[in-house]
Amino acid sequence: MPTVDSIMLEQRAAQFTKRSIKTAAKQAGLRLAMSMVDLTTLEGKDSPEKVRSLCRKALHPYEGPLDPPVPSVAAVCVYPALVPVAREILFGSDVKIASVATGFPSGQYPLEVRLEDVRQAMGAGADEIDMVINRGAFLSGRHDEVAHEIREIKAVCGYGHLKIILETGELETYDAVRRASDLAIEAASSVPGAEPLQDGEVFIKTSTGKIAPAATMPVTLVMLEAIGDHFRATGIRIGMKPAGGIRTAKQALHYLVMVKETLGDDWLSPHLFRFGASTLANDILRQLTRQETGRYMNAYDFSEA
Numbered sequence: 001m002p003t004v005d006s007i008m009l010e011q012r013a014a015q016f017t018k019r020s021i022k023t024a025a026k027q028a029g030l031r032l033a034m035s036m037v038d039l040t041t042l043e044g045k046d047s048p049e050k051v052r053s054l055c056r057k058a059l060h061p062y063e064g065p066l067d068p069p070v071p072s073v074a075a076v077c078v079y080p081a082l083v084p085v086a087r088e089i090l091f092g093s094d095v096k097i098a099s100v101a102t103g104f105p106s107g108q109y110p111l112e113v114r115l116e117d118v119r120q121a122m123g124a125g126a127d128e129i130d131m132v133i134n135r136g137a138f139l140s141g142r143h144d145e146v147a148h149e150i151r152e153i154k155a156v157c158g159y160g161h162l163k164i165i166l167e168t169g170e171l172e173t174y175d176a177v178r179r180a181s182d183l184a185i186e187a188a189s190s191v192p193g194a195e196p197l198q199d200g201e202v203f204i205k206t207s208t209g210k211i212a213p214a215a216t217m218p219v220t221l222v223m224l225e226a227i228g229d230h231f232r233a234t235g236i237r238i239g240m241k242p243a244g245g246i247r248t249a250k251q252a253l254h255y256l257v258m259v260k261e262t263l264g265d266d267w268l269s270p271h272l273f274r275f276g277a278s279t280l281a282n283d284i285l286r287q288l289t290r291q292e293t294g295r296y297m298n299a300y301d302f303s304e305a
Contacts (some may be wrong), residue, residue, distance in 0.1 A: 006174050009222065013218040023291070029256055030249055030253070030284050031253040033256060034070055035074060036275050037074060038075040038077045038098055039057065039073045039077070040077040040078075044079065046079060051082045055088075058075075058090070058095045059089070059095055061285060062282075071180075074270040075087050075274070076090065078098075080099045083099050083121050097127050098130055099130065100116045101126075103132070105210045107135065111152060118153055122158070127160060127162065130165060130276075131163070133167070133173060134149065138171075139176075146183060147187035148187075150164060151191045153188050154193075155191050163202075163239070163274075164202065164203065166256060167211055168180075168223075169204075169214060170211055174218065177215045181223045183228075185202070185238050188202040189234070199234075199237040199271070200237060201240050204223055207243045207244040207245075207275065209245075209276065209278075214243065214245040215244050215246055220255065221262065223242055224263055225262065237266060239271070243276025243277070246276075246280055247283060248280070249280070249283045252284065256268065
C-alpha cells in the first residue's frame with residue numbers, strides 16, 4: 001500500500017494552479033468543463049418542478065448567441081424519488097440521469113435497504129448510481145465489509161455506471177484516501193460472475209457535498225494516482241469525480257490541468273471525468289459570455305435551475 005508524502009503532494013497539487021492558459025485554450029477548456037458537469041440538486045426541498053427546470057438547463061445551459069454553442073452537461077444528479085421526473089425530460093437525450101441511492105449521504109442503512117434503493121432507482125430510469133461507502137466500517141478497519149457492499153451494489157447496477165463516494169472529508173489522512181480508493185477500485189472490479197469492467201463503467205468520487213472539506217486538489221490528486229496505478233496494472237480506465245466546493249470556472253480549469261498532466265488526454269472526457277456541482281455551470285457561462293461580449297453578465301442573468 002503506497003504511503004502518501006503529504007508535503008510533496010500538496011506542493012505538486014499547488015503547481016497545477018500556476019499553468020498559463022491562453023484565450024483559445026481557455027475557451028475550449030471551459031466548454032469541456034461544462035460537458036463534464038453533473039448538474040446536481042440534493043436538498044430536502046427538492047421538488048418535481050425544480051428537477052424539471054434543472055433538466056432543461058442541463059440540456060441547454062445557455063441559449064444565447066455563442067459560437068460554438070455551449071454543450072449540454074454530462075448528467076443530472078437527483079434523489080431516487082425524483083428519477084422518474086428527470087426521465088420525463090431527459091429520455092432520449094445524451095444527458096445521463098444519476099441517482100444518489102444507497103442510503104445517501106450516511107451510507108449507514110442496512111445493506112438490503114441500500115440494494116433495494118439501487119434497484120428502484122435503476123428501474124425508474126437511472127443510468128448511473130452515486131453510492132456512498134460506509135465510512136464507519138472503513139475507519140473501523142472493516143475493509144472486507146466495505147468491499148463486499150461495493151461488489152453487491154455494483155452487481156445490482158449491472159451495466160449502469162457506478163460512482164463510489166469515499167467522503168474524503170471524513171477519512172482524515174491522505175493515506176486513508178489512497179487506501180479507500182484502491183479498495184473501491186478493486187472491489188468494483190471483482191464482482192463474482194460479472195463481465196470484465198469497461199472503461200468508465202466505475203468512477204471514484206470525493207464527496208457527497210454535505211461534509212467539509214469536500215473536493216480538494218491534493219485529495220483528488222491522490223485518487224488520480226490510484227486510478228493511474230490501476231490502469232498501468234490492468235489497462236482499465238477508472239473514472240474520477242471531484243464533488244463539492246468546486247464553484248468557479250478557474251478552479252475547474254485547474255482540475256483539468258491536473259487530470260491532463262497526471263493521467264493524460266484520454267481522461268479529458270465526460271466518459272472518464274466529471275464535476276459534481278450545482279453552481280459551477282453558471283460561472284462557466286459568465287466566463288464564456290465575457291470572452292464573447294467583453295463584459296461580465298450578472299449572476300441573476302442565469303437561472304439557478
